[in-house]
Amino acid sequence: MNSRRVLWSALGAIALAAVIGGAWIYSLPTAPSAVAPPAIAQDERDAMIAALKPPRRQRPLIAIIGINDATETTDYLLPYGILRRADVADVVTLATAPGPVTLFPTLKVEPHATTAEFDAQHPDGADYVIVPAMSRDDDPAALQWIRNQAAKKAIVIGVCAGAKVVGDAGLLHGKRATTHWYSIKELRGKHPTMRYVEDRRLVVDDGVATTTGITASMPMSLTLIEAIAGREKAKAVGRDIGLPDWDARHESDEFRFTRPFALTAIGNTAAFWAHERLGIELKEGVDEVSLALVTDAWSRTYRSQAVTFAHAAGAQQSRNGIRIYPDQVATNWPVERLLPAAGDRKPAEALDNALEGIAARYGTQTTDFVAMQLEYPRHRTTQ
Structure with missing residues (x-):
């Protein structure tokens, strides 16, 4: 290990x-600290939803990328399961090489396709690319594929420490972003032009979104459903998964x-x-x-x-x-x-x-x- x-x-x-x-x-x-954060202004919410609207397809295509030897369990499976449950987009799990993906700290899964197979089937790229935390931030195949998808105008979403992978792909220059509380110092050190945003579980800036730690993939997925299919659909899925109330508020000092x-x-x-x-x-x-x-x-x-x-x-x-x-x-x-x-x-x-x-x-x-x-x-x- x-x-x-x-x-x-x-x-x-x-x-x-x-x-x-x-x-x-x-x-x-x-x-x-355990101080409740203030409510998010409506104009900020509206701007976030607008920034996450599907860039091309009416029914978007969402690709979740992992590397075979170690990709974080919850980062990989939660967006997949919640978005598939919503049935508002086509959602596929990918790996950079053939064979199963060993998730950490637990589970092993068979992805739907490799990144090469996805590219052959969808040469125009995905609408959204979700990037989980991985055992290494600088996997060459993953970084190049993410760059290529961004060049094709996919919205790239770094979940948890997946923000570090997004950063190593060169997509955080001059952008507002967040990540898991443990990785903030490292991310800011490696990407000094990035502007860290505290007290937000989800930050969106010019085609790139990032989240705080692992369970932020739940409200992130619901926010994405809202951007694709509207607030009522997102609320229905939220009730279905036991999260009837959510937004991007976050008390950073709590972690x-x-x-x-x-x-x-x-x-x-x-x-x-x-x-x-x-x-x-x-x-x-x-x-x-x-x-x-x-x-x-x-x-x-x-x-x-x-x-x-x-x-x-x-x-x-x-x-x-x-x-x-x-x-x-x-x-x-x-x-x-x-x-x-x-x-x-x-x-x-x-x-x-x-x-x-x-x-x-x-x-x-x-x-x-x-x-x-x-x-x-x-x-x-x-x-």
């Missing part, structure tokens, strides 16, 4: 060696490297004897959004890794048509290490339920640690 993958599996672990060797941990803040965050990373890593593999059964028709949220959350505790199991080794097709490979072939799983299936629970509710389960199993500090990584605003109704 390369260093970038370790970083995104649990962001706090990057500080482990330095923390053990130094007393600076006591200078970290003990808690983040920062704190003393409890660092101590939880250290403590959970050090308790290696108590680490466990938790199983969740992979079934045909599983909701890929709920599955991604639940397995991603449980795999960020630094105490557990969520793995999927099925009766056979073949891929199972999800609710919205993406093939997911089980990690293990098994007919059952020890009940004490079995994660509940999402069932009919709405995706946002499935995530809340997972966080409650993490609190019950490992304590509230671990729940806060996971929510911080997911950049999930748990204490407000508007998400």
Whole structure:
């Protein structure tokens, strides 16, 4: 597992060696701010929606790109599942090379096509390109393809630390942008002409959009649905996924490297004897959004890794048509290490339920640690 993958599996672990060797941990803040941000002005909302209108097709074509060896689970699957659920666009998942995409920190999927196959089928390009976080920001094939799509007038959307990939593609020069809280300093350092915008989960500037951390892909997808098909359609999908109220508001100071965050990373890593593999059964028709949220959350505790199991080794097709490979072939799983299936629970509710389960199993500090990584605003109704 390369260093970038370790970083995104649990962001706090990057500080482990330095923390053990130094007393600076006591200078970290003990808690983040929790001040609710002000409402977004209507003219700002209108401008954002206008900037995200489909550039060409009445029914847009949306391509989600990943690299095969490691692309972030939730960044890749949430936009796909939510946008396919809305049925307002044609949505495809891509990889830079043939074969499955290993997502991190969990799941493996079969994309619909390679970028080369997509180009052959759609020489005029996509209307939107969604760029998740990847194990490397400078994959040559991914960068060149993103540049080519931007040149064909696709709107490029960097989800979470996918903003760093968008930046390395040369698309953030002079633009307003945001990213996952952990990557802000790095992004600003590499792209000094970029103008970081705080207190916004989604920032759009001249054909390029960026979001804050992982769970921002939910309101981003709903905002994109609104731009394509109108507010009422977006609200209907929002209710369907358990997110009836959303906008671009974000309290940036709520997400920062704190003393409890660092101590939880250290403590959970050090308790290696108590680490466990938790199983969740992979079934045909599983909701890929709920599955991604639940397995991603449980795999960020630094105490557990969520793995999927099925009766056979073949891929199972999800609710919205993406093939997911089980990690293990098994007919059952020890009940004490079995994660509940999402069932009919709405995706946002499935995530809340997972966080409650993490609190019950490992304590509230671990729940806060996971929510911080997911950049999930748990204490407000508007998400």
